[in-house]
Amino acid sequence: MAILVYGEHDNVSLKKATLNTIAAAKQMGDEVHVLVAGSNNQAVAAAAAKAEGVSKVLVADNAAYEHQMAENIALLVSDVAGGNYSHVVAAATTTGKNFMPRVAALLDVSMISDVTAVIDANTFKRPIYAGNATATVQTSESKIVVTVRTTAFDAVASEGGSASIETLDDVQNAGKSQFVSEEMAKSDRPELTSASIVVSGGRALGSEENFEKYIEPLADKLGAAVGASRAAVDAGYVPNDMQVGQTGKIVAPDLYIAAGISGAIQHLAGMKDSKVIVAINNDPESPIASIADYYLEGDLFSVLPELTSKI
Amino acid sequence: MKALVAVKRVIDYNVKVRVKADHSAVDLTNTKMSINPFDEIAVEEAVRLKEAGVIDEIIVASIGPKESQEQIRSALALGADRGILVQTEDKAYPLQVAKILKSIAETEGTEIILLGKQAIDDDNNQTGQMLAALMGAPQGTFASKVVVEGNEVKVTREVDGGLQTVALDLPAIITTDLRLNEPRYAKLPNIMKAKKKPLDEKTPADFGVDMTSKQQIIQVEPPADRKAGIKVGSVDELVDKLKNEAKVI
Ligand SMILES: Cc1cc2nc3c(=O)[nH]c(=O)nc-3n(C[C@H](O)[C@H](O)[C@H](O)COP(=O)(O)OP(=O)(O)OC[C@H]3O[C@@H](n4cnc5c(N)ncnc54)[C@H](O)[C@@H]3O)c2cc1C
Numbered sequence: 001m002a003i004l005v006y007g008e009h010d011n012v013s014l015k016k017a018t019l020n021t022i023a024a025a026k027q028m029g030d031e032v033h034v035l036v037a038g039s040n041n042q043a044v045a046a047a048a049a050k051a052e053g054v055s056k057v058l059v060a061d062n063a064a065y066e067h068q069m070a071e072n073i074a075l076l077v078s079d080v081a082g083g084n085y086s087h088v089v090a091a092a093t094t095t096g097k098n099f100m101p102r103v104a105a106l107l108d109v110s111m112i113s114d115v116t117a118v119i120d121a122n123t124f125k126r127p128i129y130a131g132n133a134t135a136t137v138q139t140s141e142s143k144i145v146v147t148v149r150t151t152a153f154d155a156v157a158s159e160g161g162s163a164s165i166e167t168l169d170d171v172q173n174a175g176k177s178q179f180v181s182e183e184m185a186k187s188d189r190p191e192l193t194s195a196s197i198v199v200s201g202g203r204a205l206g207s208e209e210n211f212e213k214y215i216e217p218l219a220d221k222l223g224a225a226v227g228a229s230r231a232a233v234d235a236g237y238v239p240n241d242m243q244v245g246q247t248g249k250i251v252a253p254d255l256y257i258a259a260g261i262s263g264a265i266q267h268l269a270g271m272k273d274s275k276v277i278v279a280i281n282n283d284p285e286s287p288i289a290s291i292a293d294y295y296l297e298g299d300l301f302s303v304l305p306e307l308t309s310k311i
Numbered sequence: 312m313k314a315l316v317a318v319k320r321v322i323d324y325n326v327k328v329r330v331k332a333d334h335s336a337v338d339l340t341n342t343k344m345s346i347n348p349f350d351e352i353a354v355e356e357a358v359r360l361k362e363a364g365v366i367d368e369i370i371v372a373s374i375g376p377k378e379s380q381e382q383i384r385s386a387l388a389l390g391a392d393r394g395i396l397v398q399t400e401d402k403a404y405p406l407q408v409a410k411i412l413k414s415i416a417e418t419e420g421t422e423i424i425l426l427g428k429q430a431i432d433d434d435n436n437q438t439g440q441m442l443a444a445l446m447g448a449p450q451g452t453f454a455s456k457v458v459v460e461g462n463e464v465k466v467t468r469e470v471d472g473g474l475q476t477v478a479l480d481l482p483a484i485i486t487t488d489l490r491l492n493e494p495r496y497a498k499l500p501n502i503m504k505a506k507k508k509p510l511d512e513k514t515p516a517d518f519g520v521d522m523t524s525k526q527q528i529i530q531v532e533p534p535a536d537r538k539a540g541i542k543v544g545s546v547d548e549l550v551d552k553l554k555n556e557a558k559v560i
């Protein structure tokens with residue numbers, strides 16, 4: 001039986017998270033199909049067909065799927081998955097987290113979230129308790145529904161594959177929910193979850209202006225993404241989509257710089273798999289100091305400008 | 312209109328978690344337990360909707376051990392009207408919890424159903440969505456704003472790229488994110504009053520739900536330790552280390 005991967009996209013391009021998800025899926029079985037559901041999304045289907053290791057792309061192109069409404073997508077995915085598939089796999093992004101549990105419930109099976117390692121086709125590892133423990137989970141479900149943590153799997157190549165493309169005609173519209181509007185952050189910086197360097201600020205920044213004045217120049221100089229602690233988001237210094245942590249985004253860059261962040265367990269859960277961690281903090285007792293590879297004790301308002309000028 | 316809020320008893324978010332020596336589970340003996348923080352936000356939202364005159368009655372439900380009464384009582388002290396404890400010593404997996412909640416929601420005829428986006432013990436982030444699917448109802452997950460207008464609820468959701476707003480027919484399932492509200496503290500007189508509010512006791516069997524899951528946790532390990540780092544004395548030293556030792560810039 002094949003593995004069904006959900007292709008994530010914005011109707012224009014395939015999200016990189018899908019390439020990480022395909023990599024995880026290939027550890028669960030040999031044959032990988034990608035389902036792309038959207039509106040006017042043929043270019044996405046073409047991109048998915050080129051991804052390494054994909055043998056078939058299923059494309060559902062209809063207005064009902066334009067905004068990835070969970071009610072409609074879950075009906076479609078569970079319907080397709082009901083065919084000859086052993087696994088349904090999606091990235092643990094807000095899109096995947098939104099509709100995948102619905103798919104599982106429609107199939108009357110349990111689900112495994114945030115998989116970080118595939119032991120075999122039925123056995124997976126995943127973090128629990130904000131990453132304070134790792135559980136090995138085994139399932140005997142007839143259909144295995146999982147989301148995967150993209151930072152735990154190296155992406156497959158985006159080029160080189162030549163999958164066939166099949167069009168799905170059935171349209172699923174639950175009709176009980178409507179998209180109203182969205183406010184998407186626009187940024188020229190790299191995307192937070194896939195950036196190789198992340199510069200994050202915490203409550204100590206004190207204001208939105210200070211984020212712009214102290215964090216952003218360093219991020220720009222390093223070509224880095226900007227992240228934040230929950231305290232900084234709650235205080236309105238930065239938008240919610242910058243929160244790193246147990247209940248925000250999970251990042252694992254080559255370099256993570258945390259300035260004015262104490263390192264609460266919920267924050268560490270989102271960044272402790274970074275290769276190199278730098279902490280800039282004026283309190284050596286802050287937990288972040290003890291997990292950092294390099295800890296610089298000091299006032300971030302003088303350290304950050306100096307660092308920016310010397311890099 | 313009635314609301315249902317699901318609250319789970321979990322380890323307090325401030326407690327440092329330890330894994331049992333035999334790697335079978337996390338050690339919860341003598342640890343402080345609380346309402347899952349996202350569920351506290353869900354209760355607060357229901358109470359605000361009641362204060363705004365949108366909701367007449369708030370029912371809270373918890374599936375878990377007998378001690379989950381404490382979390383139901385805390386929710387009652389925050390302003391919920393009555394509780395339902397579905398008592399079980401079995402581990403409660405999201406699919407089974409969702410099946411029980413569906414039964415309660417349908418029997419009680421609740422139109423606004425609030426859950427946390429995730430329980431901070433197993434970090435599943437599944438139950439609300441499963442419940443919505445089982446009920447054939449729409450969902451507004453990761454909510455940072457909830458506005459009820461007539462027969463519909465508008466939910467603003469925290470998504471990866473920013474914010475998305477959806478309009479849902481009632482009954483609808485809403486799962487809370489951190490920015491939805493800041494829960495109040497229960498006042499002493501309300502804690503006293505909560506002790507007298509009705510709390511029904513049920514079992515999963517009353518809802519025809521078998522708690523056995525086809526999913527099993529076969530091992531729980533502590534996370535790999537990071538090797539200890541060093542303290543650098545100056546920005547120059549930091550830049551040098553990042554360039555020449557770590558080679559990341
Ligand atoms: C259910 C739940 C979920 C949560 N999820 C998340 C999550 O996903 N992500 C997250 O980040 N948090 C999360 N939290 C919150 C978390 O517990 C902490 O409250 C939060 O991470 C603290 O943010 P902070 O480190 O910026 O602030 P603080 O803890 O206040 O730390 C500020 C730090 O700045 C230092 N400092 C102050 N002034 C200076 C200066 N001038 N120069 C240098 N250093 C300075 C201080 O020494 C301190 O270490 C969650 C909490 C709960 C209950």
Ligand SMILES: Nc1ncnc2c1ncn2[C@@H]1O[C@H](COP(=O)(O)O)[C@@H](O)[C@H]1O
Binds near residue numbers: 317319372430433
């Ligand atoms: N055993 C339970 N009893 C009551 N509510 C629960 C239970 N388990 C999960 N929930 C609800 O579902 C939400 C999401 O939980 P989860 O899907 O386990 O991350 C929680 O925030 C609760 O609102």
